[in-house]
Amino acid sequence: AAILGHYREALEPLIDQLTISDRRKPISKALDASIGRDFDELPELRARFEGRNTSERYRLKLNAIAVRLEQTIAEERLRRPQGELGGYADAQAMTADLELVRESLIENDAERLAGRALSRLVDKLDVFGFDFVALDVRQNQSKHRIARSELICPVDGPLENLSLPAQQAFLEDVVLAKQTTPVPESGLSEDAQEVMDTLRFVSTLPVPAEGRAIRDLVISDTEGAIPVLELLALCRQVGLVRHSEESGEKLALKSDVNIVPLFESIESLRGAHASMARLYHSPAYRKQLEARGMRQQVMLGYSDSMKDGGILAACAALEQVQRELATQAREEGVSLEFFHGRGGTIARGGGPSHRAILAQPNGTVSGRIKLTEQGEVIASKYGTEEAAQHHLELLVAATLEASLGDDAPGRAKEPSAAWREALVVLADESRDAYRSLVYETDGFVDAFYAMTPIEQISNLNLGSRPAKRTATREIGNLRAIPWTFSWNQTRILLPSWYGAGSGIEAFVASYPQGRAKALSRLQTMYKRWPYFRTVIDNLELVLAKADLHIGARYAQLASDVPCAAYVFARIEEEFGRTLRAVRDVSGERKLLSRDPALREALDRRTPYLDILSYLQVELLERKATGRGIDPNSDDAVRVERAIHMTINGIAAGLRNTG
Numbered sequence: 279a280a281i282l283g284h285y286r287e288a289l290e291p292l293i294d295q296l297t298i299s300d301r302r303k304p305i306s307k308a309l310d311a312s313i314g315r316d317f318d319e320l321p322e323l324r325a326r327f328e329g330r331n332t333s334e335r336y337r338l339k340l341n342a343i344a345v346r347l348e349q350t351i352a353e354e355r356l357r358r359p360q361g362e363l364g365g366y367a368d369a370q371a372m373t374a375d376l377e378l379v380r381e382s383l384i385e386n387d388a389e390r391l392a393g394r395a396l397s398r399l400v401d402k403l404d405v406f407g408f409d410f411v412a413l414d415v416r417q418n419q420s421k422h423r424i425a426r427s428e429l430i431c432p433v434d435g436p437l438e439n440l441s442l443p444a445q446q447a448f449l450e451d452v453v454l455a456k457q458t459t460p461v462p463e464s465g466l467s468e469d470a471q472e473v474m475d476t477l478r479f480v481s482t483l484p485v486p487a488e489g490r491a492i493r494d495l496v497i498s499d500t501e502g503a504i505p506v507l508e509l510l511a512l513c514r515q516v517g518l519v520r521h522s523e524e525s526g527e528k529l530a531l532k533s534d535v536n537i538v539p540l541f542e543s544i545e546s547l548r549g550a551h552a553s554m555a556r557l558y559h560s561p562a563y564r565k566q567l568e569a570r571g572m573r574q575q576v577m578l579g580y581s582d583s584m585k586d587g588g589i590l591a592a593c594a595a596l597e598q599v600q601r602e603l604a605t606q607a608r609e610e611g612v613s614l615e616f617f618h619g620r621g622g623t624i625a626r627g628g629g630p631s632h633r634a635i636l637a638q639p640n641g642t643v644s645g646r647i648k649l650t651e652q653g654e655v656i657a658s659k660y661g662t663e664e665a666a667q668h669h670l671e672l673l674v675a676a677t678l679e680a681s682l683g684d685d686a687p688g689r690a691k692e693p694s695a696a697w698r699e700a701l702v703v704l705a706d707e708s709r710d711a712y713r714s715l716v717y718e719t720d721g722f723v724d725a726f727y728a729m730t731p732i733e734q735i736s737n738l739n740l741g742s743r744p745a746k747r748t749a750t751r752e753i754g755n756l757r758a759i760p761w762t763f764s765w766n767q768t769r770i771l772l773p774s775w776y777g778a779g780s781g782i783e784a785f786v787a788s789y790p791q792g793r794a795k796a797l798s799r800l801q802t803m804y805k806r807w808p809y810f811r812t813v814i815d816n817l818e819l820v821l822a823k824a825d826l827h828i829g830a831r832y833a834q835l836a837s838d839v840p841c842a843a844y845v846f847a848r849i850e851e852e853f854g855r856t857l858r859a860v861r862d863v864s865g866e867r868k869l870l871s872r873d874p875a876l877r878e879a880l881d882r883r884t885p886y887l888d889i890l891s892y893l894q895v896e897l898l899e900r901k902a903t904g905r906g907i908d909p910n911s912d913d914a915v916r917v918e919r920a921i922h923m924t925i926n927g928i929a930a931g932l933r934n935t936g
Contacts, residue, residue: 281410285372288399289344296379296391298338299320306337306382312375316342320364322349329719336379336391336700343375350408359484368406376400390466399821407554408863416478416496416540419505425470426508429459429515437922442504449507452564454529459517473512479515480535496577496617500539501546503563504557509537519566538617542579544587544709547595550576551602558610567612577617578585578604588712589704593813594705598698600642608641616642620647631669636675636766640692643680648896658933693807699834700785700799701810708781715776716753716849721841723751728836729846730764731898732756734921767928770829770849775819779856782863800863822869822880823932826853831895835902887931894924 312337316323323345332338348575350365361367383389409750430452431437437445461474480492490918495513496886497505513535514520524532541550554576557563567574578599597631600616620634651659660666716722726732753761763771782800790794803810828850836842861867867900870877895922900906907913 281406282408285399286344286347286351288395289347291395291445292392292399293337293340294345296340296392297334298336298388298391299333299645300335303386303388306385309339309378309382310335312343312378312888313339316345320345320349322364330541333723339379343368343372346375347372366408369403370642373403376403376839384820385389390916403578412493414494414496414538415492416498417476417481418498419500419508421469421473422497422505422512422808424467425473426512428466428512429461429474430468431640442502444506445504446556446560449504449511450560452456452511452563453507453514453519453531456521458517461515474516477512481518484779494538494575494617496538496540498540498917499546500541500544500553501543501910502549502553503552504558506537506539506553506557507560507563509771510563514538518689519569522569528698529567531569531645533566535573536570536573536591537566538575540577540579540617540619541599541737542582542586544583544591544595547578547583547592547599550599551891554603554606558606564838567924571613572611573613573615574607575617576613577619579619581762582617584754584773585758585761587709589708589774589817590701590781590813591705591709591712592777592811594701597639597701597809601639602609604642604644613644615646615648618647620649620652632672632676633808633812635673635680637812639678639809643677644763645677645681647677647680665728684913685882691808692801695798696709697803697807700803703785703788704781706781706786708748708777709781710777711852712777715845719841719845719848721839723753724839724847725836725842725845726753726764727751728839729768729832731767731894731921731925733750734898734918734925735763735897736769738922738925763929765933767891768829768832769823769825769887769928770832771824772849775824776852776858778817778852778858779852782859783855797862804863804865814863816859818864818866818869821853821857821860822877824853825884825888825891826850828891828895831892832898835898854903860936882930887928890924890927890931894921894928895923897924 317341320342323342326341326345327338344365348365349363350360353360353363353365356363371751374395376399380389380392380400383392383396427436432440437448440448459936461478464471466474480495483492495509500506508628518535519531519533522532537679539550539553541547541553546553554574558567564672578596580592580596583595586592587595603616603657604614620631631649635643637648657667659669762773765774785800786793786796789799804814805811826849830846833842833846860869866872870880897917901914901917901921907917
């Protein structure tokens with residue numbers, strides 16, 4: 279209703295401006311006829327103008343539009359069918375009324391009377407419709423599986439006991455079957471009830487001609503094709519997907535939603551091509567695609583892929599999967615749209631959006647791109663009208679230029695196979711180094727919890743979900759936001775760079791033609807391949823923000839953890855290795871020398887950040903040891919509050935939270 283209220287407010291200036299009488303300026307026959315219909319159909323309009331001057335025909339028509347809009351708002355509030363109370367059936371109907379006004383003004387040489395207000399309102403309706411924006415519903419595939427298992431199960435046992443082809447065949451039969459399974463109002467587990475209540479709510483929303491308020495159902499942690507078919511089967515049970523009555527003897531589906539797989543881990547990204555191939559060749563899913571105009575959206579997870587394998591491995595997997603899926607979709611006759619799940623930090627796919635879009639592989643941005651804007655960057659990018667306009671112009675310009683591909687002036691050519699092979703080698707070696715520390719070093723988890731403010735961050739109202747998926751301390755169980763945020767608070771920024779130096783060093787050491795030739799190849803890739811350049815530039819940015827002298831103070835908080843000193847020594851060693859590697863590839867001795875404005879901004883903020891960091895270390899130490907805290911006072915509460923204040927301050931200074 280917010281956007282409808284905005285439209286209603288936008289009508290008031292027009293009603294005040296267009297007071298010209300038809301005695302001075304006639305109106306078009308079409309507009310006059312529509313006013314007659316309005317009086318016949320809207321008793322509220324008749325009551326509003328009873329005994330009043332009706333010669334101001336433009337003002338009369340705009341009041342009629344206002345009445346219909348008010349009825350539209352009432353229909354939405356009362357959950358009544360659109361148009362039942364005299365409201366507009368859709369945004370196009372309101373646009374048609376406004377166009378009648380505009381055409382009449384043009385016809386009678388009076389267009390300037392409305393100024394730009396009328397055109398702006400028509401443009402807003404064209405862009406936002408009555409939905410304003412379409413919301414996504416996102417749920418983990420494990421929750422969908424629980425709901426499916428409680429509602430739909432083969433007679434001979436759990437679906438998981440069947441082979442993958444048999445599971446797929448069973449779910450396809452469920453989707454294509456004429457009968458659906460009744461969904462009980464109660465009796466399901468909490469997780470299953472939440473899933474089904476959500477889907478039922480979505481199914482009750484009206485579906486205007488221009489779309490719906492909730493359009494995309496995103497499946498987190500998608501592995502293979504089965505999770506997609508499971509959600510499709512659940513949508514079938516609540517009527518979001520149903521048999522088309524217009525198809526005659528040929529079976530066809532009608533669908534109100536898009537099913538969007540989210541590939542997050544390195545392995546799921548590498549297997550995405552095979553997963554989508556199974557879906558494209560599935561009879562049931564093919565009919566879902568046909569019902570949605572052969573459009574498919576795929577979400578790419580930056581945060582978890584980088585948490586899983588480090589920055590170079592994630593970037594290589596994301597580049598490869600986009601190329602493969604774009605080619606595959608064209609061959610299958612599918613219009614593919616990528617949804618980039620980027621965060622604010624480099625470790626979650628962040629960085630300059632304009633540069634990132636331009637660096638996407640050719641053919642992967644075809645006039646459309648969808649990306650997340652994290653909370654930490656909302657204020658800087660959209661806090662003022664000027665900032666929002668500038669940022670949106672950058673996004674639109676980058677999307678248009680990237681869509682042109684090789685036809686864009688100055689656009690870099692496609693990277694050679696040898697360059698892509700080099701990136702794969704970098705990625706594999708980098709991933710080995712990253713996982714060796716994070717997942718394979720005994721005691722790393724204890725060191726991480728002791729030397730970072732992860733416990734305090736887990737208690738903050740940060741993000742839309744709990745910090746952990748389950749109640750364990752394993753790194754794999756920790757969500758990407760608190761993982762990245764914790765390391766950023768220590769000024770180490772480990773997820774944003776760790777392993778990259780080892781990857782580059784190993785590539786150079788193993789290159790058949792020797793170190794000089796290896797570096798020459800990487801330097802050429804940096805100069806001529808925008809995607810690789812963006813990766814190295816982002817590494818340079820996080821290395822400039824990192825401060826291991828301050829990180830060493832956080833490491834001292836873990837002095838009683840046996841392996842903490844060893845962990846930090848490895849971090850220091852890899853930091854030096856990565857710093858040398860980035861300088862060798864970029865050819866620059868001083869970090870950010872090509873961006874003096876950013877370098878200056880960081881230098882100005884750093885002294886204030888340092889004070890907050892040292893203060894945070896002191897507060898964390900006091901909380902851990904009890905030093906200086908009177909147990910008979912509220913000192914502990916004050917220390918905790920002060921820690922939270924330093925967390926906010928450091929995040930603001932680094933201009934990211936994770």
